[in-house]
Amino acid sequence: MNLQQINEIICTPVSTLAELSSDSLFRLKNDAADQLAMAKALCEQVDRVLEQRYNTQAQQQRLSAGKDTGVVHFDDGEVHISADLPKRVTWDQKKLDEIAKRIAASGEDPGQYIDISYKVSERKYEAWPDNLKSSFSGARTLKTGKPSFRLSLLEETQS
Structure with missing residues (x-):
């Protein structure tokens, strides 16, 4: 699924999408899950890159400011960096x-x-x-969470 297809799906009314065949909904849900997994993996990789590139400079900034955690700011070329090391107690x-x-x-x-x-x-x-x-x-108060649905192809469940 490319970016244009994703944008088309996002702009399509839910009522229209709900009329798709179950096979189409199955493929749509699986494609979305695959895209999400890839996007999460990409974000994690970029976060590791940023940590490797800026962690030392951020640590030096915190040391200069006399703190172990928190936000520090510095520039790298045309980019302003805000590096946060949150406190977890x-x-x-x-x-x-x-x-x-x-x-x-x-x-x-x-x-x-x-x-x-x-x-x-x-x-x-x-x-x-x-x-x-x-x-x-x-x-005791009972609250419900967000409903979720798992889709699988019939031939997969019967094998």
């Missing part, structure tokens, strides 16, 4: 739980220092007896 949940308990034991509110959240595994919830489920049902 993770917290040890067991240690935070111990700290929260110590804070609570000292009479203070751990919520003043730590964001505390609760969640219930849906698999566990579904396995509970009804009387336990009813205690939790008021706190």
